[in-house]
Amino acid sequence: MKKYLLPLLFLAVAFSSCKKDKKDDDLREIAYDFAKDVYLWNDALPSKEAFNPTRFSGGSDLANLQAEIDAFSQIKINSTTGKPYEYDPNYIGTAKYSYIDNGQAAAAVGGVGGDFGFGLSLISQSPVDIRVRYVYPNSSAATQGLARGYKVTAVNDVVVTASGIAAINQALGANSIKLSGTRNDGTTFTATVTRGSYTVNPVIKATTITSATGKKVGYFAFSRFTVISNAQAKIDEAFSKFASDNIEELVVDLRYNGGGAVETSEYLANYMVPAAKNNTLMFTETYNANMQAGNHPYLSSKYDVKAGEFKKENNSYNFSKKGNLELKRVIFLVTDNTASASELLINNLKPVLPQGVKLIGQTTYGKPVGFFGLDVGDYDMYLAEFESRNAEGKADFYQGMIPGGNFEGALVDDDVTHDFGDRNETMLKVALNYIDKGNYTVVGFRTQSINGADKAALDRANQKLDVNPEFKGAIHTRNIKQLNH
Numbered sequence: 001m002k003k004y005l006l007p008l009l010f011l012a013v014a015f016s017s018c019k020k021d022k023k024d025d026d027l028r029e030i031a032y033d034f035a036k037d038v039y040l041w042n043d044a045l046p047s048k049e050a051f052n053p054t055r056f057s058g059g060s061d062l063a064n065l066q067a068e069i070d071a072f073s074q075i076k077i078n079s080t081t082g083k084p085y086e087y088d089p090n091y092i093g094t095a096k097y098s099y100i101d102n103g104q105a106a107a108a109v110g111g112v113g114g115d116f117g118f119g120l121s122l123i124s125q126s127p128v129d130i131r132v133r134y135v136y137p138n139s140s141a142a143t144q145g146l147a148r149g150y151k152v153t154a155v156n157d158v159v160v161t162a163s164g165i166a167a168i169n170q171a172l173g174a175n176s177i178k179l180s181g182t183r184n185d186g187t188t189f190t191a192t193v194t195r196g197s198y199t200v201n202p203v204i205k206a207t208t209i210t211s212a213t214g215k216k217v218g219y220f221a222f223s224r225f226t227v228i229s230n231a232q233a234k235i236d237e238a239f240s241k242f243a244s245d246n247i248e249e250l251v252v253d254l255r256y257n258g259g260g261a262v263e264t265s266e267y268l269a270n271y272m273v274p275a276a277k278n279n280t281l282m283f284t285e286t287y288n289a290n291m292q293a294g295n296h297p298y299l300s301s302k303y304d305v306k307a308g309e310f311k312k313e314n315n316s317y318n319f320s321k322k323g324n325l326e327l328k329r330v331i332f333l334v335t336d337n338t339a340s341a342s343e344l345l346i347n348n349l350k351p352v353l354p355q356g357v358k359l360i361g362q363t364t365y366g367k368p369v370g371f372f373g374l375d376v377g378d379y380d381m382y383l384a385e386f387e388s389r390n391a392e393g394k395a396d397f398y399q400g401m402i403p404g405g406n407f408e409g410a411l412v413d414d415d416v417t418h419d420f421g422d423r424n425e426t427m428l429k430v431a432l433n434y435i436d437k438g439n440y441t442v443v444g445f446r447t448q449s450i451n452g453a454d455k456a457a458l459d460r461a462n463q464k465l466d467v468n469p470e471f472k473g474a475i476h477t478r479n480i481k482q483l484n485h
Helices: 027-038 061-073 104-108 162-172 228-244 262-272 297-302 341-349 426-437 452-465
Strands: 099-101 118-125 128-135 151-155 176-182 188-194 203-210 216-222 249-253 259-261 281-287 316-318 330-334 357-361 373-376 379-382 386-390 409-411 473-476
Touching (some): 027 297, 027 379, 061 099, 118 162, 118 452, 128 151, 162 452, 228 262, 249 426, 330 426, 341 357, 357 426
Parallel strands (some): 216 249, 249 330, 357 409
Antiparallel strands (some): 099 379, 151 176, 281 316
16 A cells, blocks of 8 residues: 655645556656646647657666656747746756655655754865755754854864865765854854754744834744644644734745645635635646546546546635734745745745735746655655646646746845844844835845856755655545555
8 A cells, every 4th residue: 555645836636546556567657657647738649659658768767757857848839938837947857846756745745854853065176165055843853053154164173165065975974964153143063964864854944023113023944844733733823823913914934945735825815815715726736638527448448537536626725824824925035945835835825914024035946836756666756747726717837937027026145144034134124124115225235246157056055965855735635545466
């Protein structure tokens, strides 16, 4: 028995059923047969014979399957952009949304961590400046007292240099690592962090800040949309505090939140939605025409699918107001790591708040599509299978949510030199200024003044440091069942 708790944007495992016996078909053919049924843009896929999935060979099964997915993901062109719907500018020719793994995604949103619990960012190569980007509560990094913004000057007693990033990457692959450096207050620290299991608390910080003009502002930093059974108590605790503090404004920090469980995204939205919008439409998931019509022969040969499972009317979800907060708007802090269930939350709230949502930060990932997981041998395959649209029927952010562009707000650099909730951190400072003055201009505004070549080099170095990149997805757990193999 295998329970699907699958990732990426929002996994809507819509089956309520038992898995039928698997055949010994070639895994690459199985993947393509599924795609012909469930892939959101299946109308552009050629016949299996013309596509020839077995041509992807020479590597491991997993590598061959991903190469196959990458290939067919580039076929359907978005007429608005002139590029494939699954175009990824950072990895051209690969699928932006669809992928296959051997269980990592399912574990990511389950509420159990198995890492160090921190991430690093290189913010300057000359002079070299490496900072702690985040620390997850309950992790080894948290128990050792690490915090966002700390400057790391030595790893395993070796002084860090721009040329030593590869060595740091290797050290991050071990089961323990020693970090030394300087705290945000200027004092020094040394911490030995070990890799291990811990219960994830997705609420990094929930605090109330008084703005310069005396407004009560709730600040809520959320790391990952873990399953609701893991996240609910922590969310309730945070919003109970905001209610007792009588906050007037809310800033939600999703800058590193790649998504997770859709139900948790909905749960948060229900705290922020005005009471007047209770029981109105939150969002709808739309599958391809064949899926809506019940024409999915290969899928039905593998799973027992309920009649009408994929019709639009059976995949629409309403608001159910929680608490008594009456917010006019919500300000979100975002980066290109903000994806899936995070974007779902933002998009769903945009049309229902009196003053909408405001975004401060960088362009988000851009993933208005989701999926449920499929068995391909021993692997879990996640294809873009449906599009999520808000109450206005909009899902127009394949290019990302752009602060000051397709979403109101301002482009602001991520300031890794300050902790979450520090009012001097640039994104939060701009948000507080907007709350007080109605504009995004801040004296002493911090930006990274680097040219394109230097930024590209910095990005490459940070990819080496990012040994535990956040998945980008959303998983629907309400209908996930155990499926018989």
